[in-house]
Amino acid sequence: MAENTHCLSFERPIYELEARIQKLEILSAQKPEARNEVRQLRRELTDLKKRIYSQLNPWETVEVARHPERPMTTDYLELVFDEFVELHGDKTFGDDRAIRTGWAKLDTYKVMVIGHQKGRTLKERNSCFFGCAHPEGYRKAMAKMKMAAKFHMPVICLIDTPGAYPGIGAEERGQAQVIASSMFEMSRLPTPIICVVISEGGSGGALGIGVGDRVAMLEHAYYSVISPEGCAGILWKSHTYKEQAAKALKMTSKDLLRLAVVDDVIREPLGGAHRDHHLMANRLKIFFRNSLRELIEQPIDQLLEARYQKFRNMGVFLEGGVQPLESANGEASVQSSHRIPADAALS
């Protein structure tokens, strides 16, 4: 289990109980009768984690998603893939460290991995702007994705960004244009694309590498049109309303599965991904393996048509006063998760 130094306020009871168990364990070396109590407390600990983590409110989810010890792209590159060969640079301006791209192996699959990198140490965080990519990052991602298609490699995108970088250089180099072009090209890229929001899915900066055949989220990740702080600042005129904003925006995996914005939710280890990197990586690997197997078998035309229709059907509106069938709603979308695609069943 990962050594945790950063404790979120609602995790406090978990840490307190863990400390108690640790003390008792030392004691039980001399006092065997304490062992029963340790066993009892361990069961309580599991229940406590379950209870706390099944009832996270949206703001607490944001806190988990931003946990400094949560696994990030470089951790998954290490733990999920057998090899990673980084490819740098957008061949136009530079090599944005906020987006890592390169070849990787997963079982027998050769894939192109694109992932936001937030950085762990302060030095690394500064060098990759805390995961906020500049236009050269999106250009690099696009170039590598096109190359992947050329050499018949599926693309895997790991999304983890508070948002695309808001700065003078970013605007000068066309932040809006690159994000638009990314979605435009990804929507018709002739190779399978699998996207997973691993922690933070911050608006356009996330969607810039988020158009795929499968779009999934880790259980405690969030994906939002705007940060809760930003939304609170605009609509409530104060950042102190971030908790209300987080709730109103429906940004959790549960909400987004219901709204059919994501296809799948990948369960996290008890107490969050930050408590067990290996288990989380393993579940992610299984998801990739299954998705790759399904998608690779589909003819490209069929794949692109399904990708188009998936995004085409998003949105809820009234037409002539009623909600048309194709307009996504709660009932329709629940089935879309964990389904066996009809195509796969036929082949």
Next chain:
Amino acid sequence: MTHNLPDANSWKNVMNRPKRGVPEGLWMRCPGCEATIFRKEAEKRLGVCPECDYHWYVSARKRIQQLFDEGTFEEWDADLEPTDPLEFVDKAPYSQKLKDEQKRTGLKDAALSGTGMIRARRVAFSVTDSAFIMGSMGSVVGEKLTRCIERATQQHLPLIIVSGSGGGARMHEGMLSLMQMAKVSAALARFDTAGGLFISVLTNPTMGGVAASFASLGDVIFAEPKALIGFAGPRTIKATIRIELPKGFQTSEFLLEHGFVDRIVHRCDLQSEIACTIDYCGK
């Protein structure tokens, strides 16, 4: 920079601009040069200041009037209406906000689309109106635009989208709004693959998720003079980097200088420039 007056297009000015176009009354003050302008004079010039060429906001309906040959415009999907899928409540419920905005603007949502003739050339057309919840894109805007693009693809029509949006993706519809960016961009990719011509016209302001999707995907991109155009809002950038933003930052002229706009087009020339582009592309 052609930017002779300090805050002609500052964010504050964008927020304070008259929501319903050229203000009522016989005379009015131009926010660009502060001159007192005879109202009829400005209207004759399609809402452009005769002194300094400041481009006033024009509503979606007015834009259609200005661009299309008289009586040729036929609206599409007029019966699409927004709803409140998230049951979003900030200081007031979104459902109430929608009703208020509909009453205030006479629009059902922030976009209109349809087909008609521009100087005798048939086009598919959409326009977003920055007066309706900042011209932000929710499900209705995304759906209207997508249908418009799909019809342009089927009917082999040149596509014109005039964007005005200070809001980008509409927060009140959460991720469903963000996904409209992908949806519209995907429709444009198909239109592009089919060989269609897309002329994107950027007006004041074109920001956020609108700038970062269809507005930036034109084969040809026009911008009205001195419009505010960009991804992140100036206030967000200022709060992040904590230095003063350069003069003329995120204006049409700034985008032209950095290579993201093909031409800056005066509103009075928009019709003829569109016609010219269609002819060059043989559409």
